[in-house]
Amino acid sequence: MNLLGLTCDEVAEAFRRRYGRGAFHAAALYRAFYTAAPFDINDLPAFSASRGLAERVLGDLTTRLPEMVRRETREGVTKLVFRLADGLEIESVVVPMTRHLTLCISSQVGCRMGCRFCQTGQMGLLRQLKAEEIVAQVYAVKVLLGLNVRNVVFMGMGEPLDNFDPVVRAIRVLSDQRGLDIAKRNITLSTAGLIEGIDQLAALNWPQLKLAVSLNAPTDILRDELMPINRRFPMARLKSALQRYPLARGNVLLVEYVLIKGKNDHPGYARRLSAYFRGLPVRLNLIPYNPGREAAYRAPSPEEVTRFQRALIAEGIFVRLRSAKGADIRAACGQLGGVPA
Numbered sequence: 001m002n003l004l005g006l007t008c009d010e011v012a013e014a015f016r017r018r019y020g021r022g023a024f025h026a027a028a029l030y031r032a033f034y035t036a037a038p039f040d041i042n043d044l045p046a047f048s049a050s051r052g053l054a055e056r057v058l059g060d061l062t063t064r065l066p067e068m069v070r071r072e073t074r075e076g077v078t079k080l081v082f083r084l085a086d087g088l089e090i091e092s093v094v095v096p097m098t099r100h101l102t103l104c105i106s107s108q109v110g111c112r113m114g115c116r117f118c119q120t121g122q123m124g125l126l127r128q129l130k131a132e133e134i135v136a137q138v139y140a141v142k143v144l145l146g147l148n149v150r151n152v153v154f155m156g157m158g159e160p161l162d163n164f165d166p167v168v169r170a171i172r173v174l175s176d177q178r179g180l181d182i183a184k185r186n187i188t189l190s191t192a193g194l195i196e197g198i199d200q201l202a203a204l205n206w207p208q209l210k211l212a213v214s215l216n217a218p219t220d221i222l223r224d225e226l227m228p229i230n231r232r233f234p235m236a237r238l239k240s241a242l243q244r245y246p247l248a249r250g251n252v253l254l255v256e257y258v259l260i261k262g263k264n265d266h267p268g269y270a271r272r273l274s275a276y277f278r279g280l281p282v283r284l285n286l287i288p289y290n291p292g293r294e295a296a297y298r299a300p301s302p303e304e305v306t307r308f309q310r311a312l313i314a315e316g317i318f319v320r321l322r323s324a325k326g327a328d329i330r331a332a333c334g335q336l337g338g339v340p341a
Contacts (some may be wrong), residue, residue: 001060003033004139005132005169008178018060019053027178029057034179037114037143064088065136065144084109084133088126090157091336092137100150105137106336107167108158113192114228115214117258119337120157120291129158131169138180153188153211157336160189161197168204184208185248190256195233198241207246212254212285213238217264218272226264235276242280251319252281259308260289260335261298267311274315284312287322287333 001014008164028046032039041047047054067083069089078094089320093104111124142149152174154160166192167189174182190196201211217223223230230238242253255277259265273284286309289299291326293333300308305321312319322333 001057002064002132002218003030003307004063004135005173007131007172007176011257016072019056019232021053024221026054030176030178033063034139046177057230063132065140066133070189080137082137082140086127086306088282090129090137092141093336094141094147094149097114097151100148101141102132102151103138103141103149104153104156104241105132105134106156106158107154107160107163107232110337111158112162113159115192115216116226117216117260118294120296123157125158125162125338128163129166129168131173133178134166134170135173135180135254136181136232149182152182153189153190153212155188155190156332159192161191161194161201163199168201171206171209174192182316185210188212190214190254192227192229193233193238194229195237195241198245202245204242205246207248208310210254211242211245211250212256213242213271213323214256214258216256216258216260218276222264226260239276239280247281255282256287256333258287258289259300259305261300261304263297263303263310265300269306270308270311270315273312274283274317277317282320283320285320285322286312290333292337 001011003011008027008030011030011233012023015026025046028044029041032044041054041058042051046111049173066084070077071084080094081089081172083089084091086108089136090106090109091108095104106129108128109126111120112125113121115121116143138152139148151159154167158222160314171184171187173182174187175184185208189201190212192214210305214227216226220230220234223235238297247253247254286305288305309319310320
């Protein structure tokens with residue numbers, strides 16, 4: 001029984017099936033596990049009168065955390081490297097906000113989307129993460145390190161919708177109020193545009209969950225070059241899928257646009273983006289390109305970023321400029337890929 005991969009209700013069902021007990025004992029164990037570490041099950045009032053039950057439960061627990069092998073902080077941003085049981089490594093990033101922290105987590109070891117500007121995409125897909133390996137990243141930061149994580153974003157290594165079932169299970173566990181209690185409205189899932197996954201996610205009818213789409217181009221020709229997935233799911237089909245996606249009142253679709261010098265930064269592209277966004281409630285995150293280990297492109301200058309930002313605003317697009325904090329430790333957007341800082 002791995003608590004990192006189960007909701008409290010699922011633990012309660014396991015207690016009924018294995019021990020003839022129910023929600024009372026399961027909730028006590030679940031709350032203790034997700035509140036502080038380490039904890040002693042024998043100290044829990046629910047188990048104090050039944051040492052035999054406590055011993056049986058302990059014997060059935062198989063929870064194993066990945067090893068945190070590196071931790072480095074620069075300009076408030078912290079990159080964490082976790083070694084999995086098979087020796088492969090994944091990376092997570094803690095980003096400071098005004099009053100809380102946002103944790104960027106990985107969903108795969110590597111990625112098969114092959115985006116030209118992304119270090120992870122150059123690794124290829126090594127393997128999928130299990131739900132418990134996804135949840136473990138949040139557990140390590142929120143419980144073991146005791147940090148005030150409020151927001152979780154699936155923007156680390158991997159394409160979340162390419163690992164659909166484990167990611168959905170992880171979201172169910174993360175949002176369980178008796179455990180980590182990360183509300184779905186504080187969870188963002190980012191996709192390169194995997195339409196089948198967007199439709200599957202829409203079918204779950206989780207309107208509070210935030211969806212972010214990595215677009216990065218105003219035309220199919222340019223997006224084909226930057227993001228091979230566009231050849232399978234071109235922009236018109238992507239827009240249709242986004243129009244079908246359920247949004248809570250007041251929610252918007254997040255669009256990520258990595259600005260690459262001399263490639264997708266022409267001010268005239270702002271008008272094409274505005275036309276594409278027509279009929280979609282959109283907020284655009286403008287992200288200056290962060291060169292990886294072997295940079296395929298060049299980063300824009302601050303002046304070029306400002307020029308493109310102003311062009312977008314002139315077209316009525318709501319724009320938020322994302323900073324490049326963490327680039328020095330390869331923790332910025334597009335730089336994750338198992339490379340030591």
